[in-house]
Amino acid sequence: MINFERINQLYDVFVTLSRIIDYPDEQTFTPEVRQLIANNPALEKDLKEAILTQFDLLAKQSFLQQQSHYANLFEMNRRYTLYMSYYKMTDSRERGTIIAKLKMLYEMFGISETSSELADYLPMMLEFFAYADFMNDERKNDLNLALGVIEDGTYTLLKNAVPDADDPYMKLIRQIRNVIRSCIETEARIDA
Numbered sequence: 001m002i003n004f005e006r007i008n009q010l011y012d013v014f015v016t017l018s019r020i021i022d023y024p025d026e027q028t029f030t031p032e033v034r035q036l037i038a039n040n041p042a043l044e045k046d047l048k049e050a051i052l053t054q055f056d057l058l059a060k061q062s063f064l065q066q067q068s069h070y071a072n073l074f075e076m077n078r079r080y081t082l083y084m085s086y087y088k089m090t091d092s093r094e095r096g097t098i099i100a101k102l103k104m105l106y107e108m109f110g111i112s113e114t115s116s117e118l119a120d121y122l123p124m125m126l127e128f129f130a131y132a133d134f135m136n137d138e139r140k141n142d143l144n145l146a147l148g149v150i151e152d153g154t155y156t157l158l159k160n161a162v163p164d165a166d167d168p169y170m171k172l173i174r175q176i177r178n179v180i181r182s183c184i185e186t187e188a189r190i191d192a
Contacts, residue, residue, distance in 0.1 A: 002143055006183045007129055009042040014130035016040075017176055020055060021082065021169070022123040023075075024066040029059035047182075051175050054168040073169055079160055082122040084153025087160070095120075098149065105145055109134050125150055126176070129183075150180050 016036050020028060027033070037043070037051055058066060074080055081087075089095035102119035106112070109132035117124050125146055134140040154177045161170045 001185045002141065002147065003183050003185050004135060004140060006042075007143075008135060010179060010183070011130050012036060012040055013042060013179060014126045017051075017172070017179065018123040018126035018130065020058070021126070021172055021176065023070055024058075024063070026063055029055065029061075029066060034059065043179075044182075047175060047178055050178075051172065054171045054175070057168040070169070073164070073167065080157060080164075082157075083118055083120050084122055084125065084149045084157075085120040086153070087156035088152055098145075101145060102149065105142055106132070108139060108142070109137065120149055120153070122150065122153070122173075122176070147180060147184065151177070154180075 016033060019033065022028075034052065034055055037048060037055060040048065043051070058069070061069060074082055085095050085098045089098065099119045102125075103113065106119060106128055109128075111128055111132055113119065113124075115121075115124060119125075128146060129143075132143075134143060154173055158165075158170065158174060158177070161167070161173075164170055
């Protein structure tokens with residue numbers, strides 16, 4: 001079951017995580033962005049510290065090193081991608097269906113795509129959770145689609161990334177999984 005209040009509390013977290021997991025620009029790893037994470041009351045202490053540790057490692061790199069690091073990891077490397085449905089479906093027809101459903105989901109909750117990225121791009125999906133207007137919408141359980149795509153995609157990405165498990169971006173993706181999981185409540189099962 002989705003904890004919609006938790007998603008709402010994490011608005012700033014989703015925006016910030018979207019920014020730091022995307023291709024870096026000169027404003028990505030700044031002290032101001034770090035403060036957004038450090039001062040966010042919605043993040044538990046351990047999760048906040050884990051994100052800040054990886055943020056600091058990336059922030060120590062020069063701007064050119066940050067861009068090169070990102071490009072070598074995600075853009076020049078076919079093993080790792082931030083397109084979350086790619087791992088399960090590669091370039092199949094089913095992937096096209098998932099991307100189309102995600103686009104419809106975004107539009108259904110008031111988000112229009114202005115990016116050239118596909119709808120399953122992890123930073124875009126995180127922004128969707130930050131900006132979508134779903135709290136009073138009876139269709140809000142449809143968010144399960146996006147949560148499932150992120151869950152499946154990040155799981156497979158991290159499974160493929162065992163050789164690079166210590167990379168700060170991979171550790172950030174692990175923390176994004178933890179943030180997403182904190183928005184899902186498991187129902188207690190009562191056996192009769």
